[in-house]
Amino acid sequence: MIFSSFSFILFFLALLAIYARLTSVKQRSGLLLAGSILFYASWEPVYLLLLGSSLLINHRLYLHILERRSRSWVLLGIVINLAVLGAFKYLGLVFETGSWFAHLFDNSVVVARPEWANWVLPLGISFFTFQMLSALIDAYRGEWKRAVGFREWCLYVTFFPQLIAGPIVRPHQLFDQLEGLRPLSSANLRIGAVIFAGGLIKKSVFADNLGPIVDRLYSHPEQLDFFLSWLATTAFGMQIYLDFSGYSEMAIGLAWMLGITLPRNFLYPYISRNFSEFWTRWHVTLSCWLRDYLYIPLGGSRCSLSRTYLNLMVTMLLGGLWHGAGWTFVFWGFLHGSYLVIYHALSRLYGAWGLVRDQGPGRILSLLGWPLTFALTSFTWVFFRAPSFERAWTTSGTMLGLLHPVGALISVRTYEVAMILGTFGLVLMEPLIVGWFEKKGVDWWWVKVPFAVRGFAYAGVTLFVVIMGGHTQKFIYFDF
Helix, strand or coil: CCCCHHHHHHHHHHHHHHHCCCCCHHHHHHHHHHHHHHHHHCCCHHHHHHHHHHHHHHHHHHHHHHHHCCHHHHHHHHHHHHHHHHHHHCHHHHHHHHHHHHHHHCCCCCCCCCHHHCCCCCCCHHHHHHHHHHHHHHHHHCCCCCCCCHHHHHHHHHCHHHHCCCCCCCHHHHHHHHCCCCCCCHHHHHHHHHHHHHHHHHHHHHHHHHHHHHHHHHHCHHHCCHHHHHHHHHHHHHHHHHHHHHHHHHHHHHHHHCCCCCCCCCCCHHHCCCHHHHCCCCCHHHHHHHHHHHHCCCCCCCCCHHHHHHHHHHHHHHHHHHHCCCHHHHHHHHHHHHHHHHHHHHHHHHHHHCCCCCCHHHHHHHHHHHHHHHHHHHHHHHHHHCCCHHHHHHHHHHHCCCCCCCCCCCCCCHHHHHHHHHHHHHHHHHHHHHHHHHHHCCHHHHHHCCHHHHHHHHHHHHHHHHHHCCCCCCCHHHHC
């Protein structure tokens, strides 16, 4: 299975070596399509049947919508895609919820998901479903008007760097680039390699080392005190950010080496001063997707105040459900929706009082918004990470000082605490670090730094990743 970071690298290097020898766009696109299918098949080959059927049906729908701009065709496409997504991802949740309601009237009914519903979730189904829906809807709206062949359609959906965990790409962001694939260039290889290396370090060195600590702390929430519960949640907040943004940057770097630009998916979310800003920085392509295809069609902020707040809440509830087939994810979305509603209400109040964000009292409130936003975001991660409401209530209650540990506390070594807090500090410094590299540019490294020094640096970085890298874990968002 092509899951670990290093097997991912080997797979791509082999693909790159073949790609460099090809002379035409058709050959290059054919290789990328074959590689993407092989990459997907490395998980569960049987799900190629699902992917292939979905590609074929959606391509036919896409062509019909382009030709006729029919509302009924686009609605059919939405229903089919959401039905497939629901059947594979949410059917177990539906049965479990139904049994819970039945249990209210008959105590003999056991609340559980049927065993047959515990199948392996098709890899990346949420991502490629949304990507195909964006193409169907854009075609219906007239925002994308070009017909493409079946092979081009398949490559657009299955392009392996971003197939299984995003970024979620729109037609205008990828089709033109895939249809004009160019030979490899040293400039693209250099920049792409730097971006990829940054993502790999995030994933292998930081996220994979935090993972076992998070697992241990969250496995026994009743043995956490106030400090340990906040430490566990902070550790998970760092883990999921470094894991997911690391994958996104690896995908962006790989695509860049091939001459393809993918949109950024994370813009330093933990420096946000409010929740509206947070959702312009966290999982950006999903946030934009929900805004453009759900929030705005519901009416956005163009309607009454109460309806605007309802639109925000519905969008975040469905965004939570998109992340996982569990009511804990829905509650995670509910918390974020509540935060957004409160933020917008306060913004209106501050505006009525004449407060400006970067002036006087408004600046102070804005600065105070950062620790509050981070603390509340961390609190929501409990419901994202905990396997059940029971464990989530235990951890969150301890974080609020309402519950106290039972028995001996979980042992946490000093170096583990230092690792979590040090990682938190590095994440906050990330905008400064990236800004310095962007200011210096990439070419200075090859132009001004002697070859021998660069060689030692490459060897040092490789050794650092190999030695310091944690036990390789599956990317978190592979499950979504």
